[in-house]
Amino acid sequence: MPLLTVYRSGVTSLLWLLSGLLVTPVIATTNDIVSLDNYFSESWSTVDGLPHNTVNAIAQTPDGYLWFATWEGVARFNGRRFDIFERSAVTGLPDSGIRTLSVAQNGDLLVAGSRGGIARVNGHQWQSYPPLGVLINKALVDSQQRLWLATEGEGVVMQTPNGSRRQFTEDNGLPANAANSVFEDSKGRIWVGTRAGLAVIDPDLVLRHPFPEQITSPVFALAANAQQQLLIGTERGLFLLNEQQQLTQLLADVPVATLLPEASGVLWIGTVDRGLLRLYNNTVEQLSIEQGLPNNRVLALLRDKERSLWVGTNGGIFRLRDAPFTTYTSEQGLADNYVRTVMSDQADCVYVGSSRGLDQICNGIIRNIDLSSHAKGQSVLSLAMGQQQSLWIGTYTDGLLHYADGKVIAHYSSEDGLAANEVRAILPRADGSVLVGTAQGLSLIRDGQITTPVEAVALPSPFIMALHQTDDGRVFIGSGAGVSVWQNDRVTQLDFSVLDQAEYAFGFVEDPAAGILWMTTDRGLVAFDLATEQLALIGRSHGMPFDKLFQLVIDEQQHFWISTNRGVLRLGREQALDVVYGRRDQINYELFGESDGMASAQANGGSSPAASLHNDGSVWVATSVGASKVQPARLSSFSAVIPPVVLEKLVADGKHYSLQQSVKLAAGTSRIELEYAGLGYIMPHRIQYRTMLEGFEQDWVARGTQANVQYTNLAPGHYTFNVAASYPDGGWSPVAATISFSIAPHLWQRPLFQALVILFLVALVIAIVRWRLASLKRSELKLKRQVAEKTAELAALARLDSLTGLANRRAFDEAMQHELKRAKRQQEPLCLALLDIDHFKQVNDNWSHSVGDEVLKRVAATLQQHCRDIDSLARWGGEEFVILLPDTSLPLAQEVCDRLRQRVADTCFTDIVPDLTVTLSIGLATLQVKDDGKQLLIDADRALYQAKNSGRNTVISHNSFTSDESL
Incomplete structure (x- = not known):
């Protein structure tokens, strides 16, 4: 977009166009004007976060921040966000109205304004000073670190580093007490611009009024050019004071508000009501509201460290800067802004087809190609270079035009057999024929004759948007339903179903070094291996930001430039190949749009070519607002700046x-x-x-x-x-x-606390270990006791009869041995009785062994109940029992056994078997001097035998029946 209207100072043009005059008319040539083609404009206002649209001053501190003084505070800008500082405890300012900003030699920012508020900013720290009580228009720290303040009604105030102040007013010779600006020249003199003229204060602090007659109007701006000559901006023009102290008027009747001279010789001039002027080599350019300036009142100018020009106006901030992209629009001469196709002729020119015509851009000069004689609408959709630099032009409603030698030499339409008048793709071939892709199918023009090489029904869609032919003769046809391949009169369809359901194919670019045909589709970038015919997709899953890609261009630096509806993508070719061959799974990219110089980020597609590589290395893109170009080689200059x-x-x-x-x-x-x-x-x-x-x-x-x-x-x-x-x-x-x-750290995170905790834990572990060892010892003792008890229990069980619970024969033998020894040792009597249940076999035979077992248990229980404590009762075997009666004489033993016999006889067994009675026969023997246990048993057994023979249910002692036998 053209930002500046150029006015050259020939004869009288500057007089009329600027409503002023150069005191000395000069002649300038076009080559003297620095080209602004690469400049791009942007603006910010209260809508973007600025506190007030009147920007009184602009400064950049060494850390890189931009500062803007407004009537509602000073705004600090980081490129994305404004941070506002106003009257507060942080700033210490008495009022939010800021009039002037100045950066001292040490990098501190001086902020001053309403009510005489003064503050110094260092990094994020604010330091305020006692206010003057009057508006400060300008602040300056001179080479001697003295602070100079130009006030609205109190003249000029100087403050020394030690804090002392001195005031210069009308009483000292100042032209007026309303001072607008102060400036220090190379000789250490302080120049003061007042409402009534100019004054100067020499290093000895002597004030003079040097030009009381020449400069009588308000002086708003003071600066020095590259030759250290003083520039004086007044309400009625611009003056120059040379080294000989001669005053020359450069511009008359131009109200100058601010000045920005540059080392290149360019002088930027902010005016009170005429916008921004640039004076260079006697050429004046003007930028006003008509060219996008927010307001014609320009109060502040700054060239930042990245060489962008910042303009403070009454309507916000405006910036001119170099940008990667340059855009040509109708304001520069294009037939229309809605550009559908751009194509390089691979020589010096680029052709731009838009909705209202065709333009040729050669070395920045735009020339319109008139097609009205053959194209009523002159709406151009597609372009292609034919033989001998002829030009094929596809239109939206007027068919195909062949242009050469400055005129249309042929015109083909549906009336001539063209498939349709809407021509979106053109493919000139080496044999001189031309394939034409239309909205209704494919046509072939050979020697002026039109044929249909492929029937529309053979294509998945007749809506053709792109054509490409490879060296082996394959023709790729991009349509609204995928890609078809035509070779040797045979048409095949590429399987896009595996490519995230891609359908539209907008463009083709062959990459011979990789053997790949790249296709831009509505699901991403498709790679087709020309040798293996394998397809691969680089899409959303690989990090691509958009689905729909229009046109791919490979630049000289081996980067891909891809146009989309939302900007232009730039990505590395090698990265793309790595994704295709599975060497990486994510793609890195950059996205360019309006902030990079494009008038619109919306690129156009569906026509061919929608982007093109020019022979100077630049990439051209068709957009909805003009034709944008980028010079990839220039990107390094932007990257060379390190923020x-x-x-x-x-x-x-x-x-x-x-x-x-x-x-x-x-x-x-x-x-x-x-x-x-x-x-x-x-x-x-x-x-x-x-x-x-x-x-x-x-x-x-x-x-x-x-x-x-x-x-x-x-x-x-x-x-x-x-x-x-x-x-x-x-x-x-x-x-x-x-x-x-x-x-x-928390208390528990401190080293001492942690050491104490560790000691506590160690002590606790030791205590736990000791307790555990003691517990294991106790468990061991308990286990031993339990084992002993179980062992004793098992031993006891081994000495008991399992049926009756009486001692068994083994236990009785041990008891008898013990009693034998004791009886002999103590000379005490010892008796032994054998007891047998009478007729027990009949019980088993008549009522079963289980009844017999119950009888045995009942007899055993009766005997155990009525035996003496000193007696040892045991089951001897079968239905026999034995009783050992220690320290018992034979008569006493006879009584004991007879009592036991009677108890058994009296025992009731009817609950076992009705009317059952049980009796015992008992044989009793006493230990003789020379007897042993064996003999005692033999004697008792003989006595039992005798009791059985004597009618049973009786007690017979061995001595009694042996006495009878002796008789």
Whole structure:
């Protein structure tokens, strides 16, 4: 978009066009004017966050921030966001109205304005001074570190570094007490512009009024050019004071508000009501509201470190800057802004087809090609270069035109057999024939004759948007339903169903070195291997930001430029090949749009070609607002600028902290957020960042364009955060922005506390081990006791009869041995009785063995119940029992046994068997002097036998029946 209207100072043009005159008319040539083709404009206002649309002053501090003085505070700009500083405890200013900004030699920013408020800004720290009580129009720190203040009604105030002040007013010879500006020249003189003229204060602080007659109008601006000549901007023109102290008027009747001279000799002039002027080599250019300036009152000018020009107006901020893209529109002479196709002739020119005609751009000069004689609408859809630099032109409604030697030499339409008059793709071939892709199918023109090489029904869609022929003769046809391949009168269809359901094919570019035909589709970039005929898609799953891609161009630096509805993508060719062959799964890209010089980020597709590579290496793109071009080789110049980086915010658990060198955070801090900004203004949204948190991370971490980072649950300790910035493909900030912070530990996180805890734990472990060992010892003793008890229990069980619970024969033998020894040792009597149940066999035979077992248990229980405690009762076997009666004489033993016999006889067994009675026969023997246990048993057994023979249910002692036998 043209930003500046150029006025050359020939004869009388400048008089009329600027309503002023050059005192000395000069002649200038076009070559003297610096081209502004690559300049791009942007503007900001209150809608974008500016506190007020009147911008009184602009400054850039060494850290890279831009500052804008307004009547509602000073705005600090980082390229993406305005931070507003107004009357507050932070600034210490008495009023929010800021009139002037000035950067001192040490880098501090001086802020002054309404009510005489003065503040000094160093980094994030504000220091205020006692206000003057009157509006300050200009502030200056001179080479001797003295502060000069131009006030609205109190003249000029000078403050020395020690704080003392001196005032210059009308009483001292100042032309007026209303001072607008102050400026220090190379000789240390202070020039003062007042409402009534110019004054100068020499190094000895002597004030003079040097031009009381020549300069009587208000002086608003003072500056020095490259030759250190004083430039004086007044309400009625611009003056120059040379080294001989001669005053020359450069512009008359131009109200100059501000001046910005540059080392190149360019002088930028901000005017009160005529916008922005540029004076260079006696050529004046004007930029006003008509060319996009927010307002014609220009109050401030600044050239920043990236060479962008910032303009402060009554309507907001305006910027002129170099940009990657340059856009040609109707304002520069294009037939129409809606451009559908662009094509390089591979010589000096580029052809631009739009909805209202065809243009030729050669070396920046636009020439319209009149097609009205053959194309009523002159709406151009497609272009192609034919033989001998002839031009094929496809239109929207008028068919196909063949243009050569400055005229249309042939015209083909549906009336001549063309498939349709809407021609979107043209393919001239080596044999001189031309394939034409239309909205209704494919046509072939050979020697002026039109044929249909492929029937429309043979194509998946007759809506053809792109054509390409490879060296082996294959013709690729891009349509609204995929890609067809035509070769040797045979048509095949590529299977796009495996490519995320792609349908539309907008363009083809052959990559001979890779053997790939690249296809732009509505699902991404498709790679077709010309040898293997394999298809691969680079789409959303690989990081592509959009589905629909229109046209691909491969530049000389081996980058892909792809037009889309939402800007132009740039990505590396090698990366694309790596994705195709599975060597990586994500693609990196850059997206260019309006902020990069394009009048519109919306590129156009569906026609051919929608983008083109020119022979000078530039890439041209058809957009909805003009034809945009980018010179890829120039991108390195943008990347060569390394943006400074600053830290802007540190927030811990929702609390904001001052950005001092070391920040101490409370114990338990769990969430820390840091915001930073790369202070670059050419491509602020594409600035890349990397960070490293020393104490947590070992190396840099790439953050992309993310301008903040968060850390959670950091351990207590000391950390240093570093951040660096760069433009894409550029170098990183040589000096990273750094801030240190520490997180205090909780009491339980302190080393002493942890040592005590460790000692406690050690003691606790020792106690637990000891308790465990003691517990194991107790368990061992308990186990031994249980084993002993179980052993004793088992031993006891081994000595008992399992049926009756009486001692068994083994236990009785042990008891008898014991009693035998004791009886002999103590000479005590010992008796033994054998008991047998009478007729027990009949019980088993008549009522079963189970009844017999019950009888045995009942007899055993009766005997055990009525035996003496000193007696030993045992089951001898079968239905026999034995009783050992220690320390018992035979008569007494006779009584005991008879009592037991009677008890058994009296026992009731009817619950076992009705009417059952049980009796015992008992044989009793006593130990003789020479007897042993064996003999005692024999004697008792003989006595039992005798009792059985004596009628049973009786007690017979061995002595009694032996006495009878002796008789």
